[in-house]
Amino acid sequence: MAIVLGFGLAGIQGAAAQSAPQGNIVIPPDVTIFGEANPNVRKATAVVNGDVITGTDVDQRMALILAANDNKLSSEDMERLRLQVLRNLIDETLEIQEAEAAEIKVPEAEINQSYARVAAQNFGQDTAAMDAYLKRIGSSPASLKRQIEGEMAWQRLLQRNVAPFINVADEEVNEVISRLQASKGTDEYRIGEIYLAAPAEAEQQVAENARRIVEQLREGGSFVAYARQYSQASTAAVGGDLGWIKLEQLPTELAVAARDLTPGQLVGPIAVPGGFSILYLIDKRQVLMADPRDAVLALKQISISFPKGTTEAQAQARAKSFAQAMGQARGCGTVDEVASKIGAQVVTNDQVRARDLPGPLQNAVLNLNVGESSPPFGSIDDGVRVLMLCGRDDAQSPSGPNFDQLMAQMEEDRINKRAQIYLRDLRRDAVIDYN
Template sequence: MNFRKVGRLAGAGMISLALASMAGAQDLDERMNSAGVLNLPDNPIIYGQALPPVVKATAIVNGEVITATDIEQRVALVLASSEATATSDQLNQLRQQTLRNLIDETLQIQAAQREEIELTAAEISETLKNVAERNGRSITELEEYLRGSGSSLRSITRQIQGEMAWARLRQAKIESTVTVGDDEVDEIIKKLEASKGTTEYRVSEIYLASNPSTDAQVRERAQTILEQLGQGASFGALARVHSESTAAIVGGDLGWLRPEQLPEQIAEAVVQLRPGAVSIPIAIPGGYSIIAVQDRRTLLTADPRNALLSLKQITIEFEPGLTEAQATPRVESFAEAVANIGGCGNSEAVASRFGGSVVQSDNIRLRDLPPALQQMMLPMQVGQATRPFGSLEEGVRSLVICGRDEETPGLPSADQVADQINQQRVESRARRYLRDLRRDAIIDFR
């Protein structure tokens, strides 16, 4: 389950009662008799759900409590969203980072409230509904899934509230004060014209701050994150939890950058990484960065991977428990059928022959497809279908190309350049603003 966006809870508490002997207390018979006035049944039937375990405060941020339950449920949410598992040591590190994130989240919500920025329950509910739908679930189904994962609907709702509050606070306090001059835009466009043919990289980052006293610990945490990535964890989900840059809220995505726009140590790694690859932890001033290169492109040069496709996806499904050997004849027959499909218009007939289904999608950029499919589809023509792919559990599929529009490269518009400059300045000021919120906060750790 991937919450985009997402890839960052609170639980109800109870008072734990203890019975202790006290000086001058009544004897056992008297205590038993005192309960007798209640006329309680000997074997009562208990209704309702059991109360949650005792919750202890872990931190109090400007008077607002973050409990151990908040942390555990948020950790469970992270693991569920990234479909990752963690060792005992990794869980401890994740708890510490989650506490830091919850503190930041609390500061952001409090700052928005001080600025009288209101978020309605309807807005939060609508966003929560969208998150559930993106994961193929209703709100009720999402709640059941989270509960089964050790998290709760309240946890993800709190995360949504934090992200929305921070976004509106940035808009009110930062974005509204940032200006970009026409001369700056013109200068950037001139530089882009001069850089035609150079390579840009779509870069994501997990940044961990360190100082001389914490260097060894932070380096070890970076290595642990790298191991989780090697085990298949989502880079974006881990960036949301661990990264200490403001890009964490968008999964560490730094956008398209040229090597000269990056610190030297990171630039050296970026140019050596293939799309989809992740770097080792890189020591930079102030901490460590783990870099992922999501994609690369050549500026102002035609790239066939930028083509917009109109596709039909044919999917055939298999009975649960069917073995690979049992399914092979049907898959081979399906492969032969799509290889000779004879045009997009025959997709429904092929699907019907195999008891399958067809879904149509338009304006799909080729470069947004999985790398293996990109390579397969680059030389394909309109009317051709891919070789079957997928699994017996999730269905075997084939994509039929119904249309293909190649992109004509050109310089970005002045508005696009201004938007990029504006975003960079907003990010820089947002980092300073959050730093100031942390500096001025009263935080009591328990």
């Protein structure tokens, strides 16, 4: 068992000079430390323009990512993750420093409000539960609040130093609106992006990191969480979400890669000027056309349960007789009577959005006519259910973004591009010492 002794500067100086008695303790002049270092000792991992980033800072930020992946990372992946997190913390420090140099300081009250919103989304407005969770996984409230401060400070700096110099002419917006009208019925995409900058000297290493991120995402990692931690685009603050776009708005390399994706698919890393991108297709729709999945449905759910100990064969037979009985129901007006005869339960909901149904059920239900039932679905543990369509209000065709919305989107895109250049310049001019 390692024993850690703490003593003042005078004791250290005396011990360095000669073997000196300290009560019953004798400290030799040449000391060799055996065993692991005390994990509670905070050592500088990097010093960025005089501001220290410690190993503890890196560990606590890593813990957020590891928790999102159930800590299922190899030692090799852990080392790559550590290097990437350190780079992110360096960028975050540079952003905060630049904001402070511009006399932009995010008030602590606003950081706490944003932290409370995160807690509300995850723990029902309980910041105490959020604090406890972060400490339990090896992170801390201070680490997450620091990330929030960095995002807020950088956005405010961009609004002051970049946004005023971005100009989108009315003619440009009108041209895009004309193109949208002309492209009615064609596809548009809602895409998430993780962008990793790759200086020439680190290109191979960044490419390998990007491949590891893709592997971890395909194993179930949260794209939004990874985008917030890894992406060096300004969209990192919103989980990498680019919003609804036409492929023509993307660089050619990304447009080609995204064209054949279906919602939920991932592609990358893709080499782009200055780095690598990972794309995730969140959703897809047709320009200025109503999306059937936005229909609001009136449904009745009819369900039966199985007694404990029911075998697979018994369940199949019971499900078959249940489906046959439901086939005798003639519309929603008779389904309650039929259900009562077979001991089934009926639940009614008149405000179900089709897109909120599980993927396989969406198509099944959207293809029903009023009064028809879906195929049976379920399991031995959950029982068997069918959905009967009792009504449907289809969504209206959207008119598309208006002039002001489109101008704001184009301005934001140009701010993002300038932000990448801005951060690159800050890295180039920084004085960074590594431990």
